[in-house]
Amino acid sequence: MPIKPWINPLLVGLLILFSLPLKLPALQHWLENLLSITFPVRLSLYTFFLPPTALLCLFWNRDRITEIWDKLRLPLIILAFLFSWMWLGAIISDYSALALKHSGRYSIMLLTFLALLFALDGNSIKKSGQIFTAIYVFLMALTFLDWHGKLSIPGSLSDYGLHIDLYIKRGSDTSSFFENRNPYAVASVAVFFWSLANLRHSLFLSSLGIGAALYSIILTGSRNGILTLLICLLFLLYLIFRQIRTQSTVFAVVLAISFAVGMSFYFLQSQALISRTKISFNKLLNVESYKDLEKLDIRFTIFRAALESGMANPPILGSGTKTFGHEVFGKTKDVAYLNDPNYKDRFNSHNFLLTIWIEMGLVGLIATLMFLWLWFRPALRGPPLLMMPMLAVCVGQILDYFIWEIFFMAFQSFFFAHFASSIYFVNGKNNVRPSEEID
DSSP states (O other): OOSHHHHHHHHHHHHHHTTSOEEOHHHHHHHHHHHTOOOSSOOBHHHHTHHHHHHHHHHHTGGGHHHHHHHHHHHHHHHHHHHHHHHHHHHTSTTHHHHHHHHHHHHHHHHHHHHHHHHOOTTTHHHHHHHHHHHHHHHHHHHHHHHTTSOOHHHHHHTTTOEETTOOOTTSOOOTTSSSHHHHHHHHHHHHHHHHHTTTTOHHHHHHHHHHHHHHHHHHTOHHHHHHHHHHHHHHHHHHHHHOOOHHHHHHHHHHHHHHHHHHHHHHTTSHHHHHHHHHHHHHHTOOSHHHHHHHOHHHHHHHHHHHHHHHSOOSSOSOTTOHHHHHHTTOGGGGGGOSHHHHHHOOOSSHHHHHHHHHHHHHHHHHHHHHHHHHGGGGGSOHHHHHHHHHHHHHHHHSOOTTOHHHHHHHHHHHHHHHHIIIIISHHHHOOGGGSBO
């Protein structure tokens, strides 16, 4: 069997696996003893193995530079400007040490995204997608076994000299290989749509992906995940109805979706997630002012504090990467109780747009929105399901913000790269008119 067709799919699989939030204490101890030095940071998969793998992937696919540049010139220029702006803001930030550290982490993810974009060509995209789904199903199977007490993921990893950070034990909020239950749930929503879109390519594997994704959404108990799923389903319905021409087809689609939603509600209504969602919805019905919203959830107070902070001191460069808590909590009286090192390092605005505005300024926010518009624009004329994984991770980040979560960002990078490759390099003649190419 020829090896060359499998090089890119294997590289894609390694890029996903090396994004896992796993530390390497055994390897670090061995290297420090060997070199007689002490590393300033703890070695992990994404700091030690991910960058060289991404560079190897780019080198292997270097002949695609012209092809990719011709199709995606403008969004890639904006992306390059965005990261340059991020580094400039980090250098002059009042919290430069923190901002520079996280700018480095985000730059690793930029490198990973570019590597995925180069690796997903017409010859490898199908195999790469199958490897991606297989990795997700395998990791979620381990999560389910851990949840049901059949194994211990941290204990199993320690046998191989690995350590997982922020793993939440059974009986508490589930996160497993993701560092928080919300990015876990949102990534699973994206995988659900991804598996639906790929059913015709791999019925068995995609069916496993659908099952694992739905069970993961339930397991996390994340209302963010449920809300993301509902918003994306409504948008998918809208796109489908736009393309349907016959009344009989409309009736069949509505009947099928109604049946699926009804059966899902029947089987899930006893779950804690559904109960929590009902309670939250009932509370929302009694809301009469924004103050009532603030009493329901601290994030509404943070939203207001972010808006007030940004309006009082309109940011141009921003405060620097991952510095939202330091910038807002330390300068706003209403959230003074969050002015604690633990909260300032952990919390952001729980909203993608607000966080970008505070940390990267108005210029950074505009550049981000321009990039997203250019990347999403061709989707309006493509197959509706093709864009749904990409849309799901974006909707989830508008409802919250997970850019600090490396494994989630690897999923997001994969979906963005896969979408662009499908539109421009695999099905471009069928999905995008020549006038819609990004140049």
